[in-house]
Amino acid sequence: xxxxxxxxxxxxxxxxxxxxxxxxxxxxxxxxxxxxxxxxxxxxxxxxxxxxxxxxxxxxxxxxxxxxxxxxxxxxxxxxxxxxxxxxxxxxxxxxxxxxxxxxxxxxxxxxxxxxxxxxxxxxxxxxxxxxxxxxxxxxxxxxxxxxxxxxxxxxxxxxxxxxxxxxxxxxxxxxxxxxxxxxxxxxxxxxxxxxxxxxxxxxxxxxxxxxxxxxxxxxxxxxxxxxxxxxxxxxxxxxxxxxxxxxxxxxxxxxxxxxxxxxxxxxxxxxxxxxxxxxxxxxxxxxxxxxxxxxxxxxxxxxxxxxxxxxxxxxxx
Amino acid sequence: xxxxxxxxxxxxxxxxxxxxxxxxxxxxxxxxxxxxxxxxxxxxxxxxxxxxxxxxxxxxxxxxxxxxxxxxxxxxxxxxxxxxxxxxxxxxxxxxxxxxxxxxxxxxxxxxxxxxxxxxxxxxxxxxxxxxxxxxxxxxxxxxxxxxxxxxxxxxxxxxxxxxxxxxxxxxxxxxxxxxxxxxxxxxxxxxxxxxxxxxxxxxxxxxxxxxxxxxxxxxxxxxxxxxxxxxxxxxxxxxxxxxxxxxxxxxxxxxxxxxxxxxxxxxxxxxxxxxxxxxx
Numbered sequence: 001x002x003x004x005x006x007x008x009x010x011x012x013x014x015x016x017x018x019x020x021x022x023x024x025x026x027x028x029x030x031x032x033x034x035x036x037x038x039x040x041x042x043x044x045x046x047x048x049x050x051x052x053x054x055x056x057x058x059x060x061x062x063x064x065x066x067x068x069x070x071x072x073x074x075x076x077x078x079x080x081x082x083x084x085x086x087x088x089x090x091x092x093x094x095x096x097x098x099x100x101x102x103x104x105x106x107x108x109x110x111x112x113x114x115x116x117x118x119x120x121x122x123x124x125x126x127x128x129x130x131x132x133x134x135x136x137x138x139x140x141x142x143x144x145x146x147x148x149x150x151x152x153x154x155x156x157x158x159x160x161x162x163x164x165x166x167x168x169x170x171x172x173x174x175x176x177x178x179x180x181x182x183x184x185x186x187x188x189x190x191x192x193x194x195x196x197x198x199x200x201x202x203x204x205x206x207x208x209x210x211x212x213x214x215x216x217x218x219x220x221x222x223x224x225x226x227x228x229x230x231x232x233x234x235x236x237x238x239x240x241x242x243x244x245x246x247x248x249x250x251x252x253x254x255x256x257x258x259x260x261x262x263x264x265x266x267x268x269x270x271x272x273x274x275x276x277x278x279x280x281x282x283x284x285x286x287x288x289x290x291x292x293x294x295x296x297x298x299x300x301x302x303x304x305x306x307x308x309x310x311x312x313x314x315x316x317x318x
Numbered sequence: 319x320x321x322x323x324x325x326x327x328x329x330x331x332x333x334x335x336x337x338x339x340x341x342x343x344x345x346x347x348x349x350x351x352x353x354x355x356x357x358x359x360x361x362x363x364x365x366x367x368x369x370x371x372x373x374x375x376x377x378x379x380x381x382x383x384x385x386x387x388x389x390x391x392x393x394x395x396x397x398x399x400x401x402x403x404x405x406x407x408x409x410x411x412x413x414x415x416x417x418x419x420x421x422x423x424x425x426x427x428x429x430x431x432x433x434x435x436x437x438x439x440x441x442x443x444x445x446x447x448x449x450x451x452x453x454x455x456x457x458x459x460x461x462x463x464x465x466x467x468x469x470x471x472x473x474x475x476x477x478x479x480x481x482x483x484x485x486x487x488x489x490x491x492x493x494x495x496x497x498x499x500x501x502x503x504x505x506x507x508x509x510x511x512x513x514x515x516x517x518x519x520x521x522x523x524x525x526x527x528x529x530x531x532x533x534x535x536x537x538x539x540x541x542x543x544x545x546x547x548x549x550x551x552x553x554x555x556x557x558x559x560x561x562x563x564x565x566x567x568x569x570x571x572x573x574x575x576x577x578x579x580x581x582x583x584x585x586x587x588x589x590x591x592x593x594x595x596x597x598x599x
Contacts (some may be wrong), residue, residue, distance in 0.1 A: 308562065309362055311538030312369075 011246055015211050018169035025168055025208060031199035031235055040230040043274055044267040053266070057301050058096050060265040060293075061088060063283045065123055065254065067102040067291050068318070069130075069222065075110045078103055081291075082114035084318055089298045091314075092305065098294065099283040100153060104129070105146040112150035123153035123188070127178060130192075130221035132157035136174060143181040153186040154178070157221060158205065160195045168208060175212035188216035188254055193232045194224040202232055206239035216252035222289060227257025230267060237275040250279065256289025262300040265293060291318055323353040323499070325360055325523060326506030328367030329516015334524070335359045342499060345410025353499045356522035358532040361491065364520035365538055368462045368489040371517030376459050376487035384434030386513045387485055391427035393512040394420070400504055405473050408498035422576060423477040430481035433584060437486055441585055445592070452595040457588040459487030460566060461540035464533035466526040468545050471575045472498035476505065478575050479543055482583035484518055491520045491533065493546065499523035527552060534559040541566035541587050545573065 014024035048056055066085045068077060082101055089095035100121035101111050111122045124146035128134035134142075143154055156178050162170045179187050189209040193202050209217050217236055219228040233255045240251045253276070259265060265288060272280045280286050295315045302310040323342075324331040333339075336357035344350045375383070394401065398420055406416035438457055445453040463483040468475030472495045483490045494502030506521040522529060526546045534542055534556040542560050547553045547570050560567045568586055 308535035308559075309365070309532065309537060311536070311563070314537055 011211065015172065021168050021172060021208075021211075022166070025204040028200075028203055028207060031203055033199055036199055036231045036234055040234050040271065043234075043271045044230060046267075046270045048266050048270065053300075054304055056266045056269050057262060057297050057304070059281060059283075060262070060269060060288065061297050061301075062096045062099060063287050064098040064294055064297075065100045065102045065256070065287050065289045066098045066294060066318070067222070067256070067289050069102070069104060069125060073104065073107060075107065078107045078110045079114050080316075081318055082111055082120075084294070084316055085115065085120050086118050088294055089301070089315070092302070095298060095301060099287055102153075102155065102289065105142060105149065105151070108146055108149040108151045121152040121186075122150060123155055123186075124149070124151035125155045125157075125190075125221075126151075127156040129155070129157055129190075130223040132159050133161075136177060139174070140177060140181045143178050147181070147183055147185050151185055153188060153216075154182045155188040155190055155218060156182075157190045157192060158209065160192055163196070163201070163205060163208075168204075171205075172208055172212045175209060175214065179213035186215045187213065188218045188252075189214040190218045190221055190256075191236075192221055192224055193219050193228075194226045199231070199235050202235050203239055206236050207243070210239070210243045210251050214251060216254050216287070218254040218256055218287075218289065220255075220257045220289075222257030225258075228255035228259060228289075230271060233268060234271055234275055237272060237280070240280070241276045244276075250285055252285040252287065253280070254287040254289055259288055259290050260292050260296060262293075262296045265297065294318070321351070323351055323503045323523065325354050325356055325364075326503070326509065326519070326521040327360065327364045327517075328370070328520065329510060331506065331510075332360075335363070340524075342408075342497070344407040350407055351500060353503070353523045356493070356524035356529060358529060360522055360524075361493075361529045361532050362536075364491040364522060365462060365464075365533070365536055367517035368491050368520055369538055371515055372459075372461055372487075372489045375484070375489055375515055375518045378487070380435040380438065380487075383485060383487065384431045387427055387431030387434065387481065389512045390508060390514065391424045391431065393508045394424050394427065394505075397504060397508060398424075401473060401501060404500040404504060408472050408495075408500060409470070419471075419474050423474045426474065426477045426579070427481055429579070430485045430584070433581075434485050437584065437588075440581070441588065442590075447594070450597045452597060453592065454595070455590045455592045457486065457585075458591050460587045460589055461488060462538060463488045463490050463587050464536070464539045464542040465490055465492040466530050466533075466542070466544055466546035467492050467494050467502070468573070468575070469495045469497065469526075469548060471495075473501035473505070474575045475545075475573075476502055478573075478579060479545060479583065480505075480519060482579070483541075483543075483587050484514075486584065486588055488541070488587050489518045489520075491539070492522065493526045493529050493533075494521060494523045495546065496525050530556055531559055534565070535562055537563045539563075539565060541568075543568040543583075543586075544570045546570075 102123040126143040127139035191205040334354040338355040339352045401420045402416045441457045447453040
């Protein structure tokens with residue numbers, strides 16, 4: 001099953017003019033809402049136990065972008081978060097490291113210093129996060145600042161206002177411009193699916209972002225409710241699968257916000273495996289934007305290792 | 319209409335996560351009901367609910383907690399008949415003796431309710447110290463208390479182990495008598511309708527031997543009452559498991575539930591906080 005019909009000759013063509021882009025995006029087949037939700041619900045009933053659970057928990061930890069995006073963030077808080085990223089469970093050295101630490105641009109340098117030589121990336125939000133309501137020049141400068149301070153990954157937000165009013169080319173050009181400004185940094189494009197309202201829009205925005213050069217498509221900023229949901233992630237995973245079929249390129253997916261329990265994380269991993277395929281069970285191609293999730297994963301890990309239930313008092317607050 | 323006897327966790331009445339149930343017979347061995355058989359995961363969920371409820375319950379004023387306990391007694395009064403029938407069937411008592419047991423249980427709630435705002439005066443102290451300080455010791459709740467309720471006394475015993483824990487601000491996960499779980503289920507229904515916040519009291523029906531070890535070794539449980547354990551070996555093992563996070567443990571002992579209770583259960587689940595306060599000029 002693929003969302004691309006045979007009428008599209010080449011993906012390079014569809015971005016050649018605004019008209020073609022619009023025709024392509026609006027021509028994407030609609031998402032069967034009931035079907036997508038039912039599929040996500042079915043996938044979340046899988047029972048993952050013992051060694052498979054152990055594998056899933058460790059993989060989920062390695063996929064975490066440990067995130068703090070609050071107005072009250074301080075360099076001290078970021079340093080503490082970095083310490084946790086390096087050694088999530090001080091009582092158990094076998095606990096793997098997380099994939100990245102995600103902060104606001106002004107704290108990138110602090111995080112970079114703490115994480116030097118660890119292999120953990122520093123991700124920075126940019127482009128007037130979380131609303132994206134700013135001029136393109138400022139967004140580009142925001143991105144350049146983040147990269148200059150050492151960000152390995154840039155999480156940008158799309159202009160939802162432009163997208164919802166049908167100005168797809170404007171969104172496309174903006175992503176492309178940020179892509180260029182980000183240089184070698186990995187570009188994650190936040191669709192903010194909570195504001196896109198329909199699954200059809202999520203599918204269109206996913207394709208738009210991938211065509212414009214995203215390395216990752218990310219569900220949400222975490223500032224809007226609903227944030228990541230399983231059906232939305234399913235639709236995005238279908239999009240990256242179909243894009244891979246059409247172009248051979250692997251694009252990553254990052255659900256962010258609202259994933260708090262190990263149980264939820266495992267549901268997402270099952271969905272990844274069953275939708276995009278086992279290639280995506282890799283921190284290079286799938287990430288969780290989360291903070292409190294990590295503690296629950298560590299508690300589940302401890303339960304498997306010790307055979308008794310652990311308590312939150314024995315794990316750091318972040 | 320036949321009734322489904324369920325668990326009481328976090329203010330809701332779920333079936334056991336495991337889907338299991340077991341047959342409950344009356345004292346003469348005749349079928350009485352099918353009760354949910356709680357699993358370790360139900361216990362885990364109950365501990366999460368109890369921990370979540372702890373902050374709010376503990377922060378209430380002692381006076382307010384006392385009022386809520388009085389309310390439990392009032393609502394139990396309204397279910398007097400149901401409790402009497404269940405106690406009579408389960409414990410093999412005549413209906414008039416069962417009524418007396420229910421009366422005693424209601425009295426017990428009232429007795430403990432009265433302690434809510436008197437505890438600090440009796441257990442706390444103002445300590446003489448050699449320095450310009452006021453020095454106070456104040457009793458505070460321990461946290462989440464796991465209770466393996468008595469096997470024989472299914473209502474009075476259960477009341478006598480839950481009330482002293484919650485009156486001081488603890489939250490409770492209780493495993494009922496295995497063979498006589500029905501009064502515990504009904505007590506859950508009383509809790510749900512008497513201003514007790516969800517999660518403050520969680521009632522599991524099932525085997526204390528099966529669930530006990532998980533509660534005893536749980537790092538997020540602060541104290542455990544082993545009075546429902548009848549074997550010495552089992553009690554010893556649970557005590558060892560409880561040492562992992564230095565839980566307060568109450569060992570099983572011969573108890574006369576109809577007698578005056580004294581303060582030992584009440585003070586078992588308290589932590590004394592001592593404050594040094596400089597004396598101003």
